[in-house]
Amino acid sequence: MDNFTDPNLSTIHVPSGPTTYTHTTPDYSTLTLPQLITRKDNLEAELKALGSVLDSHGVTMNTTLTTFDGYPRADIDVAQIRVTRSRIIYLRNDWKGLMGRIERGLVEHHEGMKISGQDRDGKSEEEEGDVSTTSESGEVQTSSSPPSAPEAPFAKVNTVEPGSPAHEAGLKVGDLIRRFGSAIWSNHERLRRVGEVVQQNQGRPILVRVQRKTTDGVGVQELEVRVTPRGGWGGRGSLGCHVVPI
Structure with missing residues (x-):
């Protein structure tokens, strides 16, 4: 930037x-x-x-x-x-x-x-080719449907706890978040909206769109995961990941 x-x-x-x-x-x-x-x-x-x-x-x-x-x-x-x-x-x-x-x-x-x-x-x-996506279980899939509107990344996944809901959904450290439920770059209010989405969807899957670098570090993948916030998974919070604004 x-x-x-x-x-x-x-x-x-x-x-x-x-x-x-x-x-x-x-x-x-x-x-x-x-x-x-x-x-x-x-x-x-x-x-x-x-x-x-x-x-x-x-x-x-x-x-x-x-x-x-x-x-x-x-x-x-x-x-x-x-x-x-x-x-x-x-x-x-x-x-x-x-x-x-x-x-x-x-x-x-x-x-x-x-x-x-x-x-x-x-x-x-x-x-x-098709757009890569990731299922709730973390398995990479493909979809021929492009995003309906431009969504710029607004947050970055800083840490992911093993065995957490975020880990099970397939989120990885370094992922750039483009959408988290209803939260996007234009309305996330320094991630306050992300917190609201998590609180309002305990036990329910949330659609998360991310950008992730390919294994060679050159390309970028557009992925979708569904993370289900829940307590009692064995760690802090209901997601088990730390997200920071960018």
Whole structure:
């Protein structure tokens, strides 16, 4: 990934006095896909920090800031809260536009790869062969159905405990996760959604799509496994693996 730092987000500061943010739609057309993803991460980091500011005052985006008779509340910093809310709204609008641009960039990237493959040998990836998948038992199978939408990896399997549900499903250290149930790159919220999926599916199989390097270390496999979270397997957690965001 390119080393890209957004100067607008490198330092998060919320003024205590009145400030007006004038929203203009940023031009993302000159940024590469890795730069767009870095920008997204920076936006999400600032939104999280701003959310912590609201939490410190014990308020949300909808909490009233006035007393019953219309005066500003004296128990909170009303000016700072208003500035923080304004900045959050500003960044949320940027985030929505940015996610749309990232999605288009992923589509363009995959289309470019497909065209490149056709130019190389006259066949598309779908015509060359089936997509490898892995069954619940860990056995590698094939499927002729390509993914319905681009799914960029968002997490990496760091450890897998022997005999764990993750191990039995076929997950391996180094696997890059593209989908974990309903969690994908655009909504996983620093893996919070992954945790929710695990909690909501105890004893039920979860579809997990991963990228895995081939044994020669040159190619990449697109795999599917089904992991069933459960307690009492003999180790910590209900999956028996450690996953980190990328």
